[in-house]
Each structure stands twice: as structure tokens, then as C-alpha cells.
Amino acid sequence: MRIGLLLITLMLSTATFAEDIKKKETVAQKLVSMDGTEQGLQNTDKMIIEQIRMRLPKDIPEQFYVDLSKNLNSEKRKQFIVQRYVETFNQKELEAALKFYESAEGKAWAKKASGIGGEIAHFTTQDARAALNTTMQQHADHATIKKIMMRMNAQDAQHTEKTQQK
Numbered sequence: 001m002r003i004g005l006l007l008i009t010l011m012l013s014t015a016t017f018a019e020d021i022k023k024k025e026t027v028a029q030k031l032v033s034m035d036g037t038e039q040g041l042q043n044t045d046k047m048i049i050e051q052i053r054m055r056l057p058k059d060i061p062e063q064f065y066v067d068l069s070k071n072l073n074s075e076k077r078k079q080f081i082v083q084r085y086v087e088t089f090n091q092k093e094l095e096a097a098l099k100f101y102e103s104a105e106g107k108a109w110a111k112k113a114s115g116i117g118g119e120i121a122h123f124t125t126q127d128a129r130a131a132l133n134t135t136m137q138q139h140a141d142h143a144t145i146k147k148i149m150m151r152m153n154a155q156d157a158q159h160t161e162k163t164q165q166k
């Protein structure tokens with residue numbers, strides 16, 4: 001009798017736990033949709049493609065970049081963020097954040113934060129590129145790095161020419 005009662009209690013608590021997780025996931029999904037995360041992921045994808053486009057030969061067909069955009073799969077990254085929210089925040093914290101983002105102030109915050117996020121991504125990309133260039137200059141005496149620099153400079157020159165021709 002006790003074992004049966006214990007099993008029933010265990011089954012009910014497992015079902016309750018699964019339901020709690022589902023509720024948290026639902027709130028986290030809404031939160032990610034409202035807090036600027038989705039827009040940030042899309043902006044990141046655009047910058048990644050822009051950086052890759054600058055580094056690849058110019059005769060690559062446009063469909064390549066369309067497929068690359070699909071393969072970056074921002075939905076997968078979004079779901080990763082949702083799971084991190086579920087694991088990190090409790091139900092009350094998620095609901096409080098969602099309540100904020102549903103307010104006029106929260107909507108304004110999300111819109112502005114998304115713009116700032118895009119600027120941060122752009123700044124980070126430019127800063128990383130500058131750091132790479134500086135580091136390559138510091139190691140320009142290495143044969144492999146010298147070859148890479150020559151190839152990169154040739155690609156940059158081609159990109160500049162094509163931009164000026166437009």
C-alpha cells in the first residue's frame with residue numbers, strides 16, 4: 001500500500017514538474033519574442049553574412065548567401081536562449097520580465113536595446129577586424145601570415161573597386 005502511494009505521489013510530482021517546465025518555456029518564448037532577442041539574432045545573421053561576403057570571391061552566386069542565411073538557423077539559437085532562460089530564471093522572474101516587456105516602457109526598451117545590440121555587434125566585428133589586422137602586422141615576418149595578408153589586401157582592393165564602380 002505504501003509503495004503504491006509513493007508511486008502515485010512520484011507520478012503526480014513528475015507530471016507537475018513537466019507542466020511547470022512547459023509554463024516556463026511558454027513564458028520564455030514570449031519573452032524572447034518581445035525583448036529584442038529575435039531582432040538581435042537577425043541582425044547578427046546579416047552581419048555574419050556581410051563579413052563572409054567580403055571575404056569570399058565576388059563571383060559566388062547570390063543563392064549561396066540565401067542558403068547560408070537559412071543554414072545559420074537563428075531559430076536554433078533562439079531555442080537555445082529560451083532553454084537558458086528556463087534553466088536560469090524561475091517562473092516569477094520570467095513573468096515579471098514579460099510583464100515589463102509588455103508595458104509601453106518595456107516595448108520602447110526592447111526596440112532601443114535591439115538597435116544598441118546591432119551597433120554592439122557591428123562595433124565588435126570592426127574591433128575584431130582591427131585586432132586581427134594589428135596582430136597580423138605584428139607577425140608580418142611569418143611567411144604564412146604574410147601570404148594571408150597579401151591575399152586579404154587583394155580582396156579588399158577588389159571590394160573597394162567594385163563599390164566605387166557602383
